[in-house]
Amino acid sequence: MSLAILPGSFDPFTLGHLDIARRAAKVFDEVIIAVAVNPAKKYRFMPEARRDLIAQAVAELPTVRVEVASGLLVDFAQEQGATAIVKGLRGGSDFDAESPMALMNRHMTGIETMFIVGDQALAHISSSLVKDIASYGRDISDLVPAAVAAAMQAGPTS
């Protein structure tokens, strides 16, 4: 059985992330979306809120589950018996950012990172841009899953 870990901050989970989760679910028997916790980072949503919003967004995908993963990603991946870490790429700058992490994760444990190229029509979507335009009151319902859009509109912290 193959198991992929799809990690990220997902603050918030976007349609771009959903696209990668769907593609990963076609390749691997099981996918765990790992919601990262970095105490040094200020997030819009608490880890459990991010987990619950993602779970609603991926309810259509029976082989995908969502977990909060604190600590080193490779430790979580090993605990879960993962086949690989999966990351989505929107373009070359994503690869430049991801490549050192992939090499470091492999250096530490031997685990491979597999990259999936996302839908080009979603390549402009990032969590930070979604938060930025939402803060000006713009509609984000065509950028994020419905549950996320509702939570973003509900208030500053959830």
Ligand code: PNS
């Ligand atoms: O969505 P992001 O913020 O680009 O995701 C980055 C993330 C969470 C995947 C990365 O920071 C990570 O793996 N964090 C967990 C801690 C860790 O393993 N750090 C060493 C990376 S080589």
